[in-house]
Amino acid sequence: MTQTAETTLPGLSLTGRHALVTGGTRGLGRAVALALAGLGAHVTACYRSDEExxxxxxxxxxxxxxxxxxxxADVTTEDGARAVADACAARSATLHVLVNTVGTxxxxxxxxxxxxxxxxxxATNLDAAFLVSREVRPLLTDGSSVVNVGSGAARRGLPxxxxxxxxxxxxxxxxxxxAKEWGGAGIRVNLVDPGILGGAALPPAQADHLRGLTSLGRLGTPAEVAGVITFLAGDLAGYVTGATLTADGGI
Known part of the structure; x- marks a missing residue:
């Protein structure tokens, strides 16, 4: 059952707030868009090509x-990022939540x-977040939250x-x-590092191997990582910025 704002703690509710999710139609981005909407946010989601x-x-x-x-919109380009920012501005003078999930x-x-x-x-993993964040900056205000989706592989390395x-x-x-540049304006910026999600598309032997690497003995779901992101988006994380939250099952 999709959780709604009326059934959540006050600190989790995003009722009436405006949120932008890049790469929001598939995988983790889709889960984030639905989770934010379930908490009461007005969601703008962008995608590049998958109409279905x-x-x-x-x-x-x-x-x-x-x-x-x-x-x-193709947010790996300046024109695409600006178009998304313009669409958000037409909907509200304030953007309360930005989640950059675009990745390859x-x-x-x-x-x-x-x-x-x-x-x-x-272009996909770095430029898009840079461009979109820059273009929507005039809409961000005291209390706004930016969440970027990273990877633990950036620390560990991956052959x-x-x-x-x-x-x-x-x-x-x-x-x-x-986080440091915008902190004085009350804007929080954080990173979430997910683990391996789903696993249905992986060969069974590889999926079993990856499960064995986690402390929990299983792979995660997009909804579980979306929960971490919605926490950072809301008031309960009001004093969290410049942080990296890892949601990988204990790899």
Whole structure:
């Protein structure tokens, strides 16, 4: 059952607040968009190309209270990020929550020829958060919360994924810098590092191996990580900024 604002503690409720979720139509982004709406927020979610996923999210959001919008935009570009910011501004003078979930992960050894993987990793995992955060800054105010989605691999390293880990490490640095730069205005900026989620698309042997690496002995769900993100979005995390919260089952 989807949780609604009326059934939550006052410190968790986001009733009447406006939230933007980038990459909000699939996976973790979708779970975050629905969780925020379930807590009473008016949600704007953007996506780049998957119309079927966008339509599915529209239908699910329509069943929840609030005024929700799902729009197409490529936030790895300045024009796309600006378009999303303009859409948010048209809906409200204040953006209370920004969640940057846009991301990509490709395996490519560093010695592989060409730099297309690096360019895509940086554009999707780092540039998008930088551009969107910059464009919506005029809408953020005292009490607003920005949550970026990182990766524990940025600290541990991951063979064959140098571009991915480098881009996520950059996102961690961006998060800490913005927390200091915007803290004086009462804007909080935090990072969430999820573990391996779902696992249905993984070969059974690989999924079993990954479960064995976790303290809880299982893989996580998007909804569980969305819960951590909604905590950071709300008043209960009012004194948390510049932090990295890990939700990986104890890898």
């Amino acid at each position: 996923a966008a339509d599915a999210l529209r239908a699910d959001l329509a069943a929840l209270p609030g005024d929700h919008l799902v729009l197409r 992960m490709e395996r490519a050894p560093l010695a592989a020829p060409g730099d297309a993987v690096l360019r895509r990793a940086l 064959g994924h140098a571009a991915y880990t480098a881009s996520k490490a950059g996102l961690a640095g961006l998060t800490r810098s913005l």
